[in-house]
Amino acid sequence: MLQQAFNGLVGGAFYAMLALGLAVIFGMLGVVNFAHGAFYMLGAFGSYVLLDSYGVNFWVSLAVVPLALGLVGVLLERLFVRRLTPLDPLYNFLFTFGLALILQDLVKRRYGVQSQPYPRPALLDGTVDLGLFTYPAYQVFVLAVSLVLCAAVWLVLTRTRAGMIVRAATERPELTRALGVDVGRWVTPVFGFGIALAGFAGVLAAPMRAVNPLMGADLIITVFAVVVIGGLGAIFGSVTAGFAIGLVSALGNLYVPALSQTMVFILMAAVLLWRPAGLFGREEALS
Amino acid sequence: MILSRLAARPLLLAAGLVAVLALPWMIYPPVALDIICWALFAAALDLLLGFTGLLSFGHAAFWGSSAYVAGLLALRAGLPFPLAVLGGALFAAVLAVPVGYLSVRLRGIYFAMVTLAFAQMIYFVVNQWRDLTGGENGLQGVPRELAGLDLSDSFVFYHAALPLVLLGLLAAWRIVRSPFGRVLMSVRDNPARAQALGYPVQRYKLLAFVLSALLSGLAGGVFALGHGFASLESVYWTTSGQVVMMVVLGGIGTLWGGALGAALVVLLNDYLVTSGFEGIGIVTGTIFVIIVLVFRRGIWGTARHLVQDRARRPGGPPSAAGEPDGAPAPTGVGSPV
Numbered sequence: 001m002l003q004q005a006f007n008g009l010v011g012g013a014f015y016a017m018l019a020l021g022l023a024v025i026f027g028m029l030g031v032v033n034f035a036h037g038a039f040y041m042l043g044a045f046g047s048y049v050l051l052d053s054y055g056v057n058f059w060v061s062l063a064v065v066p067l068a069l070g071l072v073g074v075l076l077e078r079l080f081v082r083r084l085t086p087l088d089p090l091y092n093f094l095f096t097f098g099l100a101l102i103l104q105d106l107v108k109r110r111y112g113v114q115s116q117p118y119p120r121p122a123l124l125d126g127t128v129d130l131g132l133f134t135y136p137a138y139q140v141f142v143l144a145v146s147l148v149l150c151a152a153v154w155l156v157l158t159r160t161r162a163g164m165i166v167r168a169a170t171e172r173p174e175l176t177r178a179l180g181v182d183v184g185r186w187v188t189p190v191f192g193f194g195i196a197l198a199g200f201a202g203v204l205a206a207p208m209r210a211v212n213p214l215m216g217a218d219l220i221i222t223v224f225a226v227v228v229i230g231g232l233g234a235i236f237g238s239v240t241a242g243f244a245i246g247l248v249s250a251l252g253n254l255y256v257p258a259l260s261q262t263m264v265f266i267l268m269a270a271v272l273l274w275r276p277a278g279l280f281g282r283e284e285a286l287s
Numbered sequence: 288m289i290l291s292r293l294a295a296r297p298l299l300l301a302a303g304l305v306a307v308l309a310l311p312w313m314i315y316p317p318v319a320l321d322i323i324c325w326a327l328f329a330a331a332l333d334l335l336l337g338f339t340g341l342l343s344f345g346h347a348a349f350w351g352s353s354a355y356v357a358g359l360l361a362l363r364a365g366l367p368f369p370l371a372v373l374g375g376a377l378f379a380a381v382l383a384v385p386v387g388y389l390s391v392r393l394r395g396i397y398f399a400m401v402t403l404a405f406a407q408m409i410y411f412v413v414n415q416w417r418d419l420t421g422g423e424n425g426l427q428g429v430p431r432e433l434a435g436l437d438l439s440d441s442f443v444f445y446h447a448a449l450p451l452v453l454l455g456l457l458a459a460w461r462i463v464r465s466p467f468g469r470v471l472m473s474v475r476d477n478p479a480r481a482q483a484l485g486y487p488v489q490r491y492k493l494l495a496f497v498l499s500a501l502l503s504g505l506a507g508g509v510f511a512l513g514h515g516f517a518s519l520e521s522v523y524w525t526t527s528g529q530v531v532m533m534v535v536l537g538g539i540g541t542l543w544g545g546a547l548g549a550a551l552v553v554l555l556n557d558y559l560v561t562s563g564f565e566g567i568g569i570v571t572g573t574i575f576v577i578i579v580l581v582f583r584r585g586i587w588g589t590a591r592h593l594v595q596d597r598a599r600r601p602g603g604p605p606s607a608a609g610e611p612d613g614a615p616a617p618t619g620v621g622s623p624v
Contacts, residue, residue, distance in 0.1 A: 090399065108566060268404055
């Protein structure tokens with residue numbers, strides 16, 4: 001059971017990283033990025049292609065791929081997303097949906113639907129003795145990295161001046177503007193950062209999950225449910241919900257296997273009944 | 288020549304009816320069937336998106352679950368096809384009650400995400416309940432018959448199914464034109480004002496959601512029986528996205544525009560599949576991106592805008608802005624977050 005709980009936390013780490021990216025983008029731009037799963041998939045494929053064609057190892061990919069995808073995100077925001085933000089948020093949702101279809105099928109056309117292998121980095125190939133059970137070292141690494149990452153983002157947001165501006169602009173854009181902060185200047189880097197985060201999660205996923213064009217498509221919908229549970233726009237809530245949902249669905253899987261995949265959606269329905277704005281959400285989501 | 292509005296409407300309707308009747312002679316009958324089913328599905332979604340201002344991104348749940356229920360009713364219970372389809376549509380409507388109850392409390396983009404998540408829940412259930420649904424293989428060998436008549440020929444089935452689909456479209460049109468439809472539009476344009484006027488906004492939204500699900504279910508049931516199978520794809524989120532694309536392409540809030548969008552998307556998909564092009568998503572995704580970026584009124588919406596623009600010039604009839612299907616401004620989908 002402890003081992004299942006650990007599996008759940010590792011799975012939850014991916015939910016948390018993706019939910020974190022979605023949350024900062026949503027908070028800053030009001031955009032729900034449907035293509036977030038596609039960028040996660042591109043992250044995994046990026047590291048696969050770099051290794052397969054150029055022999056670039058995992059550690060380099062982990063730095064290079066998110067950076068490259070972050071730049072793509074910056075371009076995307078500058079060229080397209082920016083033009084749609086003054087309109088109804090639904091248009092950006094539809095735009096990123098179209099983008100997700102394009103990215104997914106471009107990769108599918110080039111590499112087919114079968115999964116591509118990606119070996120674990122040699123350094124993390126073994127197992128770790130955790131006292132009560134042994135566990136694959138790579139999974140432990142993923143969990144640790146995601147925890148550190150989420151904590152780092154949290155510290156940046158709460159302890160630095162830049163983080164303060166981002167949080168202020170997220171919660172009260174008008175007031176922040178009125179105080180003389182150029183909110184527009186922060187929008188592009190935050191969007192790029194969110195995309196880079198998705199790519200980073202993708203690179204991390206490559207050695208332990210199937211690298212295939214559809215890997216992001218199903219995950220993103222689960223992450224949407226996670227974000228709804230945590231409260232959209234609530235950064236802390238999204239991350240916490242990510243880990244919690246991973247844990248709960250892994251334990252649920254242990255006792256009621258038939259419900260393993262629907263668990264998160266059942267939880268979402270329950271949370272909506274109890275707190276329609278999400279566990280940590282603000283009431284503005286409600287009509 | 289500018290036709291007067293009075294003459295234009297019956298003429299357009301007659302032309303549409305003739306086109307629908309002649310469709311299976313002009314194109315491959317199964318494709319014709321696809322077009323009318325998706326057209327009804329698109330109209331059902333537009334009822335919600337265009338007239339109530341709610342973007343449901345999970346309508347595959349209703350189209351697909353009805354496909355399975357209708358298929359099972361025909362396959363296991365041996366019901367004739369119209370009854371099986373109605374059974375499926377009713378199931379979709381019943382399913383829409385709890386889903387809608389939970390979803391309509393949220394607005395705009397939140398609503399879209401939640402409907403999407405619920406639809407994915409239905410997808411997992413259908414996928415896992417293999418004994419009943421056939422899992423990844425879908426439900427196969429669904430009989431198509433009515434009072435001993437064999438309808439397995441697509442051409443014959445098209446004409447047997449057409450009355451059901453037209454009935455559904457008529458219902459959508461009536462709903463939009465009714466006082467109830469007016470209330471929906473006031474909810475879309477200004478929920479707070481509608482509330483202040485004494486309309487129970489949530490209940491109206493829920494009712495619109497259930498009606499939309501019922502009509503989507505009708506379309507999905509006809510689609511499944513017409514092809515003799517229900518597939519897992521019918522409950523997948525790409526199906527929800529596809530129907531949204533049809534509505535946006537045709538023009539949000541135009542009702543008939545959705546049908547036009549459906550016809551174009553089905554024909555395009557058919558062309559791409561027969562020409563062996565892999566990666567339909569690249570093409571449909573690009574269309575999506577282009578219409579969202581530069582063509583937000585859609586085809587029907589743009590056409591009507593042009594016609595009305597002309598009519599509004601000196602000497603023309605008064606503006607039609609108050610019409611029940613008057614185009615909402617391109618920025619007017621849903622309430623801003």
